[in-house]
Amino acid sequence: MSRHIVVVGAGAAGLTVAQELRHLGYEDALTLVGGEDHPPYDRPPLSKRFLAGEATAEHLHLAGPDDLERLDATVHRGRRAVAADLGARTVTLAGGAVLPYSDLVVATGVTPRTLPGTAGLPGALTLKTLDDARALNARLRPGQRLVVVGGGFLGTETAWTALALGCRVTLVTPTPTVLPGLGGRVGSLAGERLAAAGATVLTHVAVDTVRKGDGLPRGGEIDVLLDDGTRLPAETVLVAIGSRPDTEWLSGTGLDLTDGVRCDATGRAAPGVHACGDAAAWYQPPTGRHLRLEHRMHAGDQARAVAADLMGGHRELDRVPFFWTDQGPNKIVVHGLITPDAEFEAHETDTGHDRFTGIYRTDGQVCAVLGWNDPRGAMGLRRALLTGPVAPASGGSRQVVAASG
Incomplete structure (x- = not known):
């Protein structure tokens, strides 16, 4: 049949x-x-x-x-x-x-998840599809103000790209650091690098309202109102709060x-x-x-x-997940699963070349390894340390936030 x-x-x-x-x-x-x-x-x-x-x-x-x-x-x-x-x-x-x-x-x-009030609002965009990227690219011009809502991989990667295109970028996240899935130490470093490149990085703050702006001098097409009372006028808002x-x-x-x-x-x-x-x-x-x-x-x-x-056969999944993200000039690679309670320790650091590797442990067991501008070092740690199945966090299921790779 x-x-x-x-x-x-x-x-x-x-x-x-x-x-x-x-x-x-x-x-x-x-x-x-x-x-x-x-x-x-x-x-x-x-x-x-x-x-x-x-x-x-x-x-x-x-x-x-x-x-x-x-x-x-x-x-x-x-x-x-x-x-x-x-x-x-x-x-x-x-x-x-x-x-x-x-x-x-x-x-x-x-x-993509959206924010209330952004549906049909010109300039309030998400980034998932090729058409989304084209629409965003058409708005990213030198001097344009972009507010990125969300400090995950998509938000930070887009912020870096917009800076390179000459935009004025503000990134807003309710978390203590950007890239919270990588832990506080790595996330703090990533945020510091993004700020040093020219972005305004606002942590511990959430968006209250996104609405049409007044367009007056010093105003914008869109107003982003934060829960601490701050108003961010912008021409474009990228909503990158997960999916x-x-x-x-x-x-x-x-x-x-x-x-x-x-x-x-x-x-x-x-x-x-x-x-x-x-x-x-x-x-x-x-x-x-x-x-x-x-x-x-x-x-x-x-x-x-x-x-x-x-086809009636069997293929084993790789038990050690792998992903990467490009953060401007910095490439971060991760092997394994970083659990929310994982503790990070630097393994080898080369400050002269802005390069290091690190190990994440949960309950004393290695759950993931990371390379900052050092993919070979991360692969070496994977081979040495991640030899068995990687356990997700406690609970009935585990979702890991989207990453580039």
């Missing part, structure tokens, strides 16, 4: 599933559904090289026209999935088209959608349904908990494991 595998989500995870299926010898019908009207592309460069004008959309493509033709798949671009019927094994797309499937792969990723799994279209299917699609250790969420990438929370046998990671490398690893499972 012939099969029809439908992959919903045409980003890195979804495309990798489709490509790996063909690589493993799958010859039956294959459909790839993408909500954006673009060929599959890589997202990490959006806040950096693409936003800075150093890379074109074509540079971001994960597959060229010839690659997609060899994939021999039906590709629906600009068509979001709006519903699924697991009993009938169908997916409904916007516009009413119904796709039958033998196997469904959910790879829809995440949707949520894009799984609303699966409501009512019976799937467990607790912080993403909950899956077993192979990516299976239900009979005939797998999930991978940012929207998937996979069970971790060593810890007995589910883990959802918004990491580019992890998405590809999961996608290959899903394809193997669909």
